[in-house]
Amino acid sequence: MSNDPSQDFAITYPVESSLFITAPPGYGKTYVMIKRIEYLILRGCIKPPQKLLALTFSNAAADEMKKRLRINIPYGEKYVDIMNFHTFAYKLLRCYGNYIGISRFFTILDENKKIEYKNNYYRAYIRSSSSKWEREADFVSEYNTWYNKKFLQGTDYIDVENEMTFENLRSSMNEDLINKENLDFDHLLFKAIDLLQQNEYVKNLFLNKYPILLADEFQDTNYIQYKLFKEIGIDSNGTKKVVYVMGDKKQAIMRFQGANPDNIAFLIQDFNCEIYQLNKNHRADSEHILHITKKLRDPSFFVSEAKNEIYIHNTVEEEMKRIIEIILRLLQNGVNLHNICILFPQKRTSNCIKKVFKKNSIEYVDISDFKMGSITEEYSALIEGIRNQIEEKCVKKSVRRIIDELIDENYSGESKNTILLTTIRKFSSSFDRGHYSSIEVWKRLQEFYNCIQMEIDWVQLVKSNVRNKVYLSTIHGSKGLEFDYIFMVGIVNFKMPHSTLCFPCSDFRNPKQVEISESKDLFYVGVSRAIKEIIFFYS
Known part of the structure; x- marks a missing residue:
């Protein structure tokens, strides 16, 4: 280049x-x-x-x-x-970390453990004393909103009614985790x-x-x-x-x-x-993709002729049928399945797609299954086993041996030879070599456990190894990836792109009532994943 x-x-x-x-x-x-x-x-x-x-x-x-x-x-x-x-x-x-009272041998707490802690706190201190939150999920959702605004976004946000309750949870969780030599991200x-x-x-x-x-x-x-x-x-x-x-x-x-x-x-x-x-697109291989991305960046950019394919159907079943037809057509033209990605704004859309793909014997891989949260849930037995070995300060011979034994104990047949478990096995061996060889095994295992949460980019790993399967992903999950063919599904009014982006449609609704900038950005990121062609679907 x-x-x-x-x-x-x-x-x-x-x-x-x-x-x-x-x-x-x-x-x-x-x-x-x-x-x-x-x-x-x-x-x-x-x-x-x-x-x-x-x-x-x-x-x-x-x-x-x-x-x-x-x-x-x-x-x-x-x-x-x-x-x-x-x-x-x-x-x-x-x-x-010891300079501020943090043990150097801390363990990173995965997201599922944090959720478990919040749920337990609700059961112990909230459910019996308050009728405001009838469900754990409602309490945790409101707490997360408060926490994001106050600590991640750095605003002066105060929830007048619940400030003390949420602050007590945050302080309790921080103190308890640090005392147990755990830190979250x-x-x-x-x-x-x-x-x-x-x-x-x-x-x-x-x-x-x-x-x-x-x-x-x-x-x-x-x-x-x-x-x-x-x-x-x-x-x-x-x-x-x-x-x-x-x-x-x-x-x-x-x-x-x-x-x-x-x-x-x-x-x-x-x-x-x-x-x-920077002012030149080196990814897009077609003029109409260049035009639509330019238009999304600059509304004043003039497109003389619209060339994007948009399929509108009365039912989801018709929409899925059309997707299958186009995939089969691309296969006949020599396109590999792994060069196709189906994007959608919300995760639940994938359930319908998976059912149709299974019925039509089309192989697929769901990128969201390889996010760390999904991994710790899917392989909870392995993750829990690793944490237990760390807490017990195990004295076995090697990290690789511990991982092999945990996988063999908890999985069988093809389920223990997945890309993810195979990668974990190989990755564990590196913590038995070099400078690690002189460190106690439980400390090496702890470093391994922390690193699989921080160092491995599971999505890129899958992208590099999986062939002849269609990729499924939320638009958020596809960021940083690129595919020859993008199918964007679930392009529904008032969701994505928002109706107020289409000026002829906005007469019946006041654009000022809705914050649409992030929906527009999300649409733009999805479109920009495409190299050769993008197709939109609506039902």
């Missing part, structure tokens, strides 16, 4: 100045980031033991950057550390910030180690991630590091998890960043 002029400008931007780059999907974001790292290394801007620090929002982005760096600069890892925000916080606390960030704020020695170590900071997907960062970024980017005297950051507010679809795309504006102001935008 040769650089386009906008990429050249971004890659060779003056080293001493901070830059924020708007990087639309398919415009070569990862390519430019790696080329920038290569440019800084070859220019001699980094002298070991100093390093560049490149922070990402997801494991997928970090893994892709590492892979490309190894190809472009085989010795590059001597000059740069690439990781997501949580991994950075984890490594910081593993080394220096948010704890990692909060405690890393506490460490850097309370210990000048540790903070100076990192300020000196990383003279230049790079980051991507900044629209997906939340309040505490940006706060951590500032802690390692600005010293106690207010001196700011040079930063090189990428993001795109048009791809801000993680607000429901507490993401705050306004962090981009805060970054530009706090670090005196110049602003630049």
